[in-house]
Amino acid sequence: MILALESSCDETALAIFDPGSGIAHEWVHSQIELHSEHGGVVPDIATREHLKHFGPLLERARDSAEWGRVTQVAVTRGPGLAACLAMGAAAAKAVAAYLRIPVVGVNHLRAHAWSPFIGVHAKSGRGFEERLSALLPHLGLIVSGGNTLLFSISAERAIQGISSTRDDAAGEALDKGAKLLGLGYPGGPAIERLARAGRPDAFDFPRGVGKRDDLDFSFSGLKTSLRYRVQAMSESAVRAALPDLCASYEAAVIGALAHNAGAALARGGFRSVGLSGGVANNGGLRSAIGAVARQGGAEFLAADPPHTGDNAGMVAFAAWTDAADAAGHSGSALRVDPGAYL
Numbered sequence: 001m002i003l004a005l006e007s008s009c010d011e012t013a014l015a016i017f018d019p020g021s022g023i024a025h026e027w028v029h030s031q032i033e034l035h036s037e038h039g040g041v042v043p044d045i046a047t048r049e050h051l052k053h054f055g056p057l058l059e060r061a062r063d064s065a066e067w068g069r070v071t072q073v074a075v076t077r078g079p080g081l082a083a084c085l086a087m088g089a090a091a092a093k094a095v096a097a098y099l100r101i102p103v104v105g106v107n108h109l110r111a112h113a114w115s116p117f118i119g120v121h122a123k124s125g126r127g128f129e130e131r132l133s134a135l136l137p138h139l140g141l142i143v144s145g146g147n148t149l150l151f152s153i154s155a156e157r158a159i160q161g162i163s164s165t166r167d168d169a170a171g172e173a174l175d176k177g178a179k180l181l182g183l184g185y186p187g188g189p190a191i192e193r194l195a196r197a198g199r200p201d202a203f204d205f206p207r208g209v210g211k212r213d214d215l216d217f218s219f220s221g222l223k224t225s226l227r228y229r230v231q232a233m234s235e236s237a238v239r240a241a242l243p244d245l246c247a248s249y250e251a252a253v254i255g256a257l258a259h260n261a262g263a264a265l266a267r268g269g270f271r272s273v274g275l276s277g278g279v280a281n282n283g284g285l286r287s288a289i290g291a292v293a294r295q296g297g298a299e300f301l302a303a304d305p306p307h308t309g310d311n312a313g314m315v316a317f318a319a320w321t322d323a324a325d326a327a328g329h330s331g332s333a334l335r336v337d338p339g340a341y342l
Contacts, residue, residue, distance in 0.1 A: 003061060003070045003095065004316035005054070007088030008080025008108050009146075010035055010046045011309065012053040016066045017316035022122040024066050026306065026313050029053040036185045040175070043081050050087035058095065070099065074319035077105030079146070106315045106322075112142045113151060113159055114321050115314040116274035116301035135272040135299060141261050141289060144277035144309075145171035148217050148257070150264050157321075162264055163215035170253050171279045173219035177226050177249050181242060191246045192282055198247030203229065205252035207259065215260045222252055250284060258288040265296040276303040278310075 001024070006013040010031040016024045031049050035041045061067060075092035078085055089105075096103035117132065124131040138153040139162075148171070149164035168176070171188060178187020183194070205225050226249055230238055238245070265273060273293035279285060286302050293300035307314050 001066055001069045002072045002074050002316045002319050004074040004106075004312040004319065005088045005092045005095075006076045006310055006312040006315050007050045007054070007084045007091075008076045008078070009084060009310055010041050010049070011311065012050050012057060013310065013312035014057045014061050015312035015316045016061060016064065016070065017313065017320060018066065019320055021125065023118065023313045023316070025061065025064050026311065027057045027060055028311065029057065032186065039179060039185045041081075043083060046081060047083040047087060050084055054087065054091045058091065071101055072319065072323075073099075073101060073103040074106050074315050075103065076108050076111070076315055079108055104319055104322075106318050108310075108315075109142060109147060109149075110159065110322075111314040111318040112144070112276045112303075113140050113153065113274075114318045115276045115303040115307045116140070117321075118307055118313060118317050119304050120301065121317070135301070137270050138272045138274060138301075139261070139265055139270040139298070140274040140276065141257065142277040143170050143257060143275070143279035143285065145169060145175060145279075147277070148219075150215060150260060152270070163217070163260065165217040165219060167218055167220040168223065170217070170219060170257060171277070173223055173253055174250070174279065176223050180223070180226055180230055181238070181245060188279060188282065191250050192284065194243050195247040195250045195284070196243075198243030198245070200247045200251035202241070202244035203248035205229075205248055207252055207256045215264055217256055217260060219253065219256070222249070250282075254282070254285050254288050257285060258292050261289055262292045262296070265292060265298060270296070270298050272299040272301055274301045274303070276308060278308055280308040281305055 002017045004015045004017065012029040013027065015026045018024045031046060035045065073092050073096040075088050076085065092103050120131055121128045136153060136155045140151050140153065142149050146169050148169045150162040152160050152162060174191055175185060175187035178184065178190050183190040206221050273289065275286060275289045280303055290300045
């Protein structure tokens with residue numbers, strides 16, 4: 001079994017994964033309420049909270065029936081907030097030394113890339129290898145607060161980046177848009193709630209799609225467009241138009257993501273399309289990418305809600321996947337901006 005630790009940003013998380021049956025346990029301490037007071041993640045506070053909560057979570061893991069069967073420790077090694085990652089690495093090394101078992105580092109984006117397959121593994125059990133083979137090659141889309149990228153997983157299970165954002169991530173665009181509208185943090189869910197009562201065609205916002213044939217994303221212009229729109233309106237007019245503003249803004253983000261995913265899928269050869277990352281919880285985005293997959297004749301795989309944001313379950317699963325492919329099919333790490341935060 002694999003014990004995994006995750007602390008890349010503002011979630012302190014542990015999980016125990018059983019290759020035979022799936023995720024046996026997951027424990028998460030969320031810091032959302034603390035950071036919402038500041039309108040975003042404060043690194044010093046996040047680091048302090050990890051230091052405070054790793055101990056109690058590890059005690060709960062130690063008390064589980066599976067603790068004595070753990071043979072490996074896995075921990076997120078990046079990308080993420082440096083001090084937060086250090087907390088997880090220190091805890092993982094301490095546990096590994098105590099249990100006298102190996103510890104491995106897992107790329108956070110690689111874990112997101114494999115997260116849609118956690119549910120596939122849980123349903124197929126020992127038939128997972130055969131089921132996985134039927135789903136590859138795979139086209140994946142990771143959408144989070146710090147990253148927006150398209151990638152592929154080949155039949156040999158090699159991961160290759162296709163495109164990413166040139167500036168802001170989709171999740172950041174949603175959070176910053178919510179801040180401009182006075183909706184607080186985290187902004188994505190607030191925008192989604194209000195958007196349900198609005199018209200997506202009420203305002204014409206630009207789609208964050210690159211002009212070149214490289215399928216890059218760009219969302220900085222979208223945020224600027226919203227800021228100018230709000231500045232041109234009175235406060236009362238903004239309040240009255242909030243549902244329409246949210247629906248139109250969200251539609252612009254989803255439209256860009258679906259457009260590029262569809263363009264990548266049209267290049268052919270993919271048997272499945274995956275959606276992961278924190279923004280994958282957005283219902284409109286799930287529907288849009290699901291429609292793209294169906295139109296392209298591919299199976300749609302979305303990460304389950306507990307495995308969309310920062311979580312240890314996906315870290316354990318990715319560690320097991322890499323170990324299972326140790327014969328040379330583990331693929332290359334996804335290329336990311338070393339300064340990108342998740």
